[in-house]
Amino acid sequence: MEIKKAIIPVAGLGTRFLPLSKVLSKEFIPLADKPVIQYIVEEVQKSGIKEIVFVVSPGQKAILSYFKKSPDLEKLLTKRKKDSVLKELKDFQEKFKDMEFSFVLQKEPGGDGHAIAQASKMAGKDPVAVSFGDDIIDSDQPAIEQLVEIFKTCNAPVVCLKAIPREKIPAYGSVVVEKIASRLYKIKKIIEKPEPSQISSDLVIVGKYVLTPDVFGYLKKAKPSKKGEIILAEVFDKMLNEGKTIYGYEIKGEWLECGDKQKWLKSFFYMALKDPRFGEELKQYLRTIK
Numbered sequence: 001m002e003i004k005k006a007i008i009p010v011a012g013l014g015t016r017f018l019p020l021s022k023v024l025s026k027e028f029i030p031l032a033d034k035p036v037i038q039y040i041v042e043e044v045q046k047s048g049i050k051e052i053v054f055v056v057s058p059g060q061k062a063i064l065s066y067f068k069k070s071p072d073l074e075k076l077l078t079k080r081k082k083d084s085v086l087k088e089l090k091d092f093q094e095k096f097k098d099m100e101f102s103f104v105l106q107k108e109p110g111g112d113g114h115a116i117a118q119a120s121k122m123a124g125k126d127p128v129a130v131s132f133g134d135d136i137i138d139s140d141q142p143a144i145e146q147l148v149e150i151f152k153t154c155n156a157p158v159v160c161l162k163a164i165p166r167e168k169i170p171a172y173g174s175v176v177v178e179k180i181a182s183r184l185y186k187i188k189k190i191i192e193k194p195e196p197s198q199i200s201s202d203l204v205i206v207g208k209y210v211l212t213p214d215v216f217g218y219l220k221k222a223k224p225s226k227k228g229e230i231i232l233a234e235v236f237d238k239m240l241n242e243g244k245t246i247y248g249y250e251i252k253g254e255w256l257e258c259g260d261k262q263k264w265l266k267s268f269f270y271m272a273l274k275d276p277r278f279g280e281e282l283k284q285y286l287r288t289i290k
């Protein structure tokens with residue numbers, strides 16, 4: 001079955017970026033000169049999906065303007081003979097001209113699962129891809145395409161996984177798995193922020209998924225956890241307890257996390273140093289500073 005839509009929730013509080021996130025949502029912080037959200041959108045686009053539904057907070061409706069044409073600005077740049085920036089702007093707009101963007105509102109930050117549930121009408125009865133707004137995979141084959149390929153063989157929800165050093169796992173969503181093929185697992189249990197004694201694999205959850213319509217049914221019925229949030233990983237765990245099958249796929253590529261300041265800085269340097277426009281000079285500069 002074709003996957004035609006992707007949901008990108010960006011309505012989180014982004015508390016790890018305070019005070020910046022009071023005025024700028026973390027998805028608009030750049031890696032080199034491109035906001036994180038653009039990498040996420042391009043990953044979805046390169047995976048062959050043309051429809052994107054953002055889940056936004058009341059202050060974020062402007063997200064669509066970023067990807068839209070700006071005729072007034074084009075006119076002004078033309079008048080001022082700013083040819084090279086005008087070309088850059090036009091190239092950027094051209095890139096997204098075939099994409100269909102829309103948004104749904106999450107009035108209160110009720111958790112990542114609650115955010116996805118807001119888009120259930122847009123998803124309808126079809127499976128959808130979901131990518132959180134702060135996890136990028138830099139890879140030859142785009143991450144969502146990798147997950148969709150797996151989905152086509154198994155017709156059940158697919159969760160993106162990545163192996164990380166054991167000592168780091170307590171900060172992530174950890175999985176208990178049964179390996180069924182190269183990189184492919186049946187997920188047996190999900191433990192959010194596990195104690196070291198609960199860790200049974202070196203795999204953790206990356207914020208990218210293919211969701212089937214039944215996941216939306218569970219999300220809608222889910223009760224908020226102690227913190228008042230509906231968390232997708234907890235809903236998955238409930239599904240597993242009720243005998244549902246969920247697959248995990250160990251994604252190929254470099255995981256660039258952007259959820260906190262330290263991770264974002266690493267991802268920033270990764271992208272800036274890789275960029276032929278900035279990399280060489282930046283490397284030389286870094287050698288000169290202590």
Ligand code: UTP
Pocket residue numbers: 009010011012013014015016017055106108109110111112114115132133134207259
């Ligand atoms: P995070 O777990 O990173 O949470 O959300 P957060 O609220 O954005 O950031 P912190 O933890 O306070 O620093 C994962 C993804 O889910 C979205 C976020 O925007 C991010 O893309 N999300 C989270 C929502 O859309 N709504 C929510 O209520 C929570």
